[in-house]
Amino acid sequence: MLIINYFVGMIVGSALVYDLFYRKIPNYLILTGYAGLGPYMYIRFGIDGIIQSAAVVCVIGVTLIIIYVLGGLGAGDVKLICLICGFLGLKQAVAYTLLVLCIGAFIGIIKMCMRFANMTGGKAGRALTGLTKIRFGIPITAGYFIILISKGGII
Numbered sequence: 001m002l003i004i005n006y007f008v009g010m011i012v013g014s015a016l017v018y019d020l021f022y023r024k025i026p027n028y029l030i031l032t033g034y035a036g037l038g039p040y041m042y043i044r045f046g047i048d049g050i051i052q053s054a055a056v057v058c059v060i061g062v063t064l065i066i067i068y069v070l071g072g073l074g075a076g077d078v079k080l081i082c083l084i085c086g087f088l089g090l091k092q093a094v095a096y097t098l099l100v101l102c103i104g105a106f107i108g109i110i111k112m113c114m115r116f117a118n119m120t121g122g123k124a125g126r127a128l129t130g131l132t133k134i135r136f137g138i139p140i141t142a143g144y145f146i147i148l149i150s151k152g153g154i155i
Contacts, residue, residue: 005148007036008087012144015080019137025076033083040087053086056093060085063097077136084144096147103139 011033015025041049064078073081081100085093 004036004040004087008033008084008144009148012080012084012141015076016135016137016141019076019135023135024074025080025137027076027079030076030079030083033080034086037083037086052089056088056090057082057086059090060093060097067101073136077140080137080140084140088147092147096143099146100139100143103142104136107139 011029014029018025018029037053038050041053045052061078061082064073064081067073068075068078081097085096088096
């Protein structure tokens with residue numbers, strides 16, 4: 001279990017770095033994660049684990065594609081969240097997805113407040129101008145580590 005946490009943690013951390021510097025999450029990073037998902041689920045749970053993991057990825061994926069179409073997430077973000085959910089199982093995947101969306105909404109509210117402060121022309125607004133560029137890799141990474149530390153005990 002510890003090795004798979006390191007594996008997913010490395011993918012999530014690498015995705016965060018790519019997202020912060022290049023504003024996208026590369027497909028080869030996501031494919032590396034999916035290449036590890038299948039064998040892990042088969043070794044741990046057998047063929048039922050692969051079927052359950054695929055079902056979780058599809059359910060969460062369909063939900064997040066709606067948000068993607070509305071412009072709330074990028075395609076790489078959707079693929080990364082689905083990958084992480086594939087490792088978690090349905091109950092933890094729902095908790096993780098809701099947690100990531102709540103953290104993202106909180107960061108979005110902070111970003112809007114910072115933009116408002118910038119529009120008012122105050123000194124505080126000018127000082128915060130460079131901080132308004134927030135990537136969605138941050139909530140994905142924060143949510144993963146919260147789930148990891150709490151061992152899925154959010155629900």
